[in-house]
Amino acid sequence: MKKFLTVLAVLMPLFAQAQNTLPRVYDAQRTSEKIKIDGKFNEKAWQQAKPSEDFADIRGFDYPAPTKKTNVKMLWDDNYLYIAASIEEDNVTGSITKRDDIIWHDNDFEVFLDPFCDGQLYYELENNALGTVMDLMMTKPYSKGGKFIMGWDYKDLKLAVKCNGTLNKPGDTDKGWNVEIAIPFDCLNREFKNCRENKVWRINFSRVEWLKKGGPEENWVWSPTGKVDMHLPELWGYLRFCEGDIVPAMPADKIVKNWMWERLKPQWTDEQYTKHFTKCHECGISGILFEGYDERIYRLCKEAGLEAHYWLWTMNRREALQEHPEWAAVNRKGESTYDKPAYVDYYRFMCPTHPEVAEYLAEDYVRCANLKYVDGMHLDYVRFPDVVLPTTLWKNYGIDQTSELPEYDYCYCELCQQEFKKLTGRDIMEVQYPMEDQSWINFRLDAITRVVKTISDAMAPTGKLLSAAVFPGPSMAKKMVRQDWGNWPLKAYFPMIYNGFYGEGPEWIGRSVAEAVKAVGDGAAIYAGLMFPDLKGDDFEKALDAAYSNGAAGVSFFDGPNDEGLERFKKYLDEHNYAPAK
DSSP states (O other): OHHHHHHHHHHHHHHHTTSOOOOOEEEEEEOOSOOOOSSOOOSHHHHHSOOOOOOEETTOTTSOOOSSOEEEEEEEOSSEEEEEEEEEOSSOOOOOOSTTSOGGGSSEEEEEEETTSSSSSEEEEEEOTTOOEEEEEESSOGGGTOOEETTOOOTTOEEEEEEESOTTOTTSOOOEEEEEEEEEGGGGOBTTBOGGGOSEEEEEEEEEEOSSTTOOOEEEESSOOSSSOSOOGGGSEEEEEEBTTBOOOOOOSEEEOOEEEEEOOTTSOHHHHHHHHHHHHHTTOOEEEEESOOHHHHHHHHHTTOEEEEEEESSBOHHHHHHOGGGBOBBTTSOBTTTSOSSSTTOOBBOTTSHHHHHHHHHHHHHHHTSTTOOEEEEESOSOSOSSOOGGGHHHHTOOOSSOOGGGOBOOOHHHHHHHHHHHSOOGGGOSOGGGOHHHHHHHHHHHHHHHHHHHHHHGGGTOEEEEEEOSSHHHHHHHHOOOGGGSOOSEEEEBOOGGGGTOOTHHHHHHHHHHHHHHGGGSEEEEEEEGGGOOTTHHHHHHHHHHHTTOSEEEEESOOOHHHHHHHHHHHHHTTEEEOO
């Protein structure tokens, strides 16, 4: 238990960022004693059970402590979870008598249960000092579009209240009231899954207290959520079902899927690759994105328990332009990437407006997806040439890109000019400031998006994942390389958040991840791309904190890590109770 609390202390920033909302833990012991539900807590098992910590303000432990104490105890047997709540109150009152009326209009006690720890189909139970009950099922949290099902009831629920004073008599001083509850396990089973197979549940308790008539109400809880909202099951406390000295291990606080971009090393032997892949798997890597294909290497990767994905260039295709020079992208000066590429010789980009380009790429991606041992395809260079490079690279090319220079602004080929004129009635070459023309910007954003959609549609029958390496943050990607990837039809994105390229610290990674997660919503995963050599000292852990705490489903490393770095990564995952996806 002491070790676990130490781990939780490290997790605190991930649960509530700047607020102190460390999830609490209660170890419930098994009882063989018959528990009579009468609100008296007379049984020896209750006398021996350890009371929970006193309730705190729902916003966090840093807020003022409640003026009246509340705590709970829990026990369990084969059939029931037992809850005993002791509620300090100098004037015990209650007015609501009809089941499933809004109980929290009275002072009340509430129980929230998520037996499967997934935030889906969790349960709420409220009661007042009269013993009136409101119970319901939530399909998921309100913030995620969840609905409440008031028609659902705890079947065979047992609940009793005992008033330590006089109910509804304001002239005297009471001590408080007790709530004793027996929740049957059978009513919490889901789709033939036994809730008691889970040794650890998410649970929370709330007390709504009206200190004065007309409010505002106080919200006192066992495990604070960080704001006035109980419907955040991922921030509730933990209930562990203990048997004697046996304490169940905590479930992972987050399942993460982590990757590495790698170039092929054909010179490596099978033994070298097996050792490398085994190490990656043991240290929390779930998949490798390979630049290129080698059946032997892919097989060894999968034999080590890793996914093998083919990392393949998209718009940057020199071999295609050798056959079809007319597909080349053209800059504002009229220069073609076929014979005058931007920046470096290998920047031979195609124009996405040519329908043959999308068809060519879709066919190639499907062909590669069907190669032996390939689990998925990964798009790279799915964009235009860089309109603006990161400032740290300007010196490499002797350029100043404080404005969009014509030699780096693509695509002004004849086909694009014609299609834009059909769409808008305007000749882009007669526009004084085309780099600021929003219709022209959108025309090129949409062209890349159509290519991605064509490839995605073609890939769908293969059933294999199609992902993309993209520039950090959709807003930066639009400006720098004409990527509108927040609107692409993919399920996984790998934004290359190489903070060193942009002269930024690791905290910038978090901002970029947060923007990306917001842009794609719940329908896609964001895997934060990290440049391993740039993460010096404790920037490594800070970068991981920034990525995971802002919603990344995992990270992907470029140019590393080595074995030492992998061990360090494993240590981080273990300390933060993150479980790698298998």
